[in-house]
Amino acid sequence: MEPIIQVENLTHTYGAGTPFQRSAIAGVSFQLQQGEFLGVIGHTGSGKSTLIQHLNGLLKPTAGRVLFHGRDIWADPKRIREVRFRVGLVFQYPEYQLFEETAAKDIAFGPKNMGLDDTEIQRRVEEAASFAGLSPDLLDKSPFDLSGGQKRRVAIAGVIAMRPEVLILDEPSAGLDPAGRSELLQNIRDYHARTGGTVVLVSHSMDEIAENVQRILVLSRSGVVMSGTPHEVFSRAEELEAVGLSVPQITKVAMELRRRGVDIDPAVYTVEDLRRSLLALRGGGAGA
Amino acid sequence: MLKDITLGQYFPGTTPAHRLDPRTKLILVVLYIIALFAAESFVSYGLMALTLCLCVAVSKVPPKSLIKGLKPVLFILIFTALLNVFYTPGRILWQWWIFRVTIEGIFTAFFMALRISLLIMGTFLMTYTTSPIMLTDGMESLMNPLKKLHVPVHELAMMMSIALRFIPTLIEETDKIMSAQKARGADFETGSLLQRAKAMVPLLVPLFISAFRRADELAVAMECRCYHGGEGRTKLKVLRYRGIDYTAFSLGALILAGVIVLARFGL
Ligand SMILES: Nc1ncnc2c1ncn2[C@@H]1O[C@H](COP(=O)(O)OP(=O)(O)O)[C@@H](O)[C@H]1O
Ligand SMILES: [Mg+2]
Numbered sequence: 001m002e003p004i005i006q007v008e009n010l011t012h013t014y015g016a017g018t019p020f021q022r023s024a025i026a027g028v029s030f031q032l033q034q035g036e037f038l039g040v041i042g043h044t045g046s047g048k049s050t051l052i053q054h055l056n057g058l059l060k061p062t063a064g065r066v067l068f069h070g071r072d073i074w075a076d077p078k079r080i081r082e083v084r085f086r087v088g089l090v091f092q093y094p095e096y097q098l099f100e101e102t103a104a105k106d107i108a109f110g111p112k113n114m115g116l117d118d119t120e121i122q123r124r125v126e127e128a129a130s131f132a133g134l135s136p137d138l139l140d141k142s143p144f145d146l147s148g149g150q151k152r153r154v155a156i157a158g159v160i161a162m163r164p165e166v167l168i169l170d171e172p173s174a175g176l177d178p179a180g181r182s183e184l185l186q187n188i189r190d191y192h193a194r195t196g197g198t199v200v201l202v203s204h205s206m207d208e209i210a211e212n213v214q215r216i217l218v219l220s221r222s223g224v225v226m227s228g229t230p231h232e233v234f235s236r237a238e239e240l241e242a243v244g245l246s247v248p249q250i251t252k253v254a255m256e257l258r259r260r261g262v263d264i265d266p267a268v269y270t271v272e273d274l275r276r277s278l279l280a281l282r283g284g285g286a287g288a
Numbered sequence: 289m290l291k292d293i294t295l296g297q298y299f300p301g302t303t304p305a306h307r308l309d310p311r312t313k314l315i316l317v318v319l320y321i322i323a324l325f326a327a328e329s330f331v332s333y334g335l336m337a338l339t340l341c342l343c344v345a346v347s348k349v350p351p352k353s354l355i356k357g358l359k360p361v362l363f364i365l366i367f368t369a370l371l372n373v374f375y376t377p378g379r380i381l382w383q384w385w386i387f388r389v390t391i392e393g394i395f396t397a398f399f400m401a402l403r404i405s406l407l408i409m410g411t412f413l414m415t416y417t418t419s420p421i422m423l424t425d426g427m428e429s430l431m432n433p434l435k436k437l438h439v440p441v442h443e444l445a446m447m448m449s450i451a452l453r454f455i456p457t458l459i460e461e462t463d464k465i466m467s468a469q470k471a472r473g474a475d476f477e478t479g480s481l482l483q484r485a486k487a488m489v490p491l492l493v494p495l496f497i498s499a500f501r502r503a504d505e506l507a508v509a510m511e512c513r514c515y516h517g518g519e520g521r522t523k524l525k526v527l528r529y530r531g532i533d534y535t536a537f538s539l540g541a542l543i544l545a546g547v548i549v550l551a552r553f554g555l
Contacts, residue, residue, distance in 0.1 A: 058467045081473060089471040097468040099493035109490065113473030158472060
């Protein structure tokens with residue numbers, strides 16, 4: 001199957017030609033498959049935000065190409081706006097972009113820009129709010145009266161309401177409390193499962209990525225250093241540590257157990273996995 | 289995008305032009321402007337242009353970025369030049385209806401354009417080689433005598449350095465909010481004037497909210513560190529004139545004197 005987004009040799013230099021020139025990403029290539037849940041991870045400043053802003057044409061590559069459904073998105077700059085509707089991007093700290101009188105109106109901003117009629121907009125606002133985990137009674141409130149977490153959900157709903165084929169979220173859980181964080185991630189997982197859409201989750205937290213995605217792209221020093229399933233990536237713990245990232249907490253536990261002589265696969269990355277492999281071990285040890 | 293605004297941008301460096309005391313640079317710019325208005329002939333304008341070129345060479349600021357600084361005033365430049373070409377009385381070169389081109393007019397227009405360009409580039413050279421903080425420090429120190437007249441010099445300087453400090457932050461913020469709204473299909477570039485003004489709402493509302501929030505946070509942070517105005521406040525970097533400043537003053541005075549003498553001889 002043809003990948004939905006293809007990135008070829010992407011390079012972006014900020015402030016080219018000034019004393020503040022800085023190359024944020026260099027020679028990045030990867031493919032995003034239809035319906036997949038991809039995680040992009042890297043330490044702060046590794047170019048994650050820069051990279052994803054290319055996927056919907058907010059930034060123009062200094063060199064390289066971005067193909068959406070096989071077509072270079074910059075081939076016709078007039079159609080870039082259409083790409084933005086089809087590749088939805090939720091910025092980091094999106095709550096700072098709210099501006100309308102009510103949450104519902106703010107969510108409707110994207111669909112309105114698409115030129116949809118009122119009943120369709122209404123339907124999408126409700127649908128998006130439910131995906132983002134917003135209770136309907138919040139929709140008529142001013143976004144500025146909501147809590148930080150609720151504001152963020154409004155902003156996320158604002159992008160989901162455009163029904164994008166690809167939903168990209170830049171560190172959606174940054175700055176939330178642990179409960180709000182896991183709830184939001186659950187909402188995103190549900191969104192992926194229910195719509196079958198393509199989702200890209202950007203994060204600098206290994207634990208968060210490990211529990212959610214099907215494939216991981218590891219960025220470091222403006223390039224892709226690794227990519228593969230969580231299992232593949234986490235079995236290369238030393239390399240991850242070399243680029244300043246760590247493996248998930250639970251993988252560390254497994255590695256330590258292994259070092260102490262417990263015979264388990266060290267590349268486990270969720271609590272459930274570890275529980276299962278430990279139980280299997282005990283079951284085997286008890287000699288059924 | 290917005291980041292490309294060069295206006296008043298500081299190019300860090302360690303050249304003699306960067307090392308001068310900010311007060312020296314402020315005074316020299318004033319002297320330069322006075323000299324520009326005293327200049328009357330090719331010789332004196334040549335001297336002024338040469339001075340600027342030497343200063344640029346010393347500062348290692350790319351000349352291209354200085355010329356870029358002229359862009360915003362290009363319209364005014366051309367407009368005043370044209371007015372001068374057509375409305376200066378003198379020997380008529382060419383005439384059509386109410387338009388009359390005189391030789392004097394062409395000269396005046398040329399000198400006028402040159403004067404404005406040199407003035408702007410000279411001022412920009414100062415802002416390019418002096419960090420905004422140093423610049424406000426210098427201004428505060430130069431305006432100190434006004435304190436006797438109960439002018440709130442320190443407060444004005446503080447307001448100015450805060451404003452300067454937050455310009456890049458606000459530009460960055462504007463960029464970010466613009467991108468975020470563009471991601472939802474906002475269109476800031478096309479449409480009628482009214483449509484474009486309306487399109488600014490999704491940008492301006494979040495921008496103002498965040499500016500007020502920042503102001504609030506900054507005020508609290510300053511109060512937490514016991515800021516209470518200028519009285520008895522010492523400086524982290526005390527301004528002091530050094531040998532290089534005296535050399536620069538002497539050169540500046542020499543050039544100003546030269547231009548005035550030249551003007552006396554009608555050159
Ligand atoms: N608008 C910008 N102008 C200049 N430099 C930038 C800009 N945005 C990001 N950078 C620089 O590019 C690099 C990558 O940034 P970013 O993509 O935001 O990384 P991440 O999202 O992984 O933290 C950083 O070093 C950052 O300083
Ligand atoms: Mg980022």
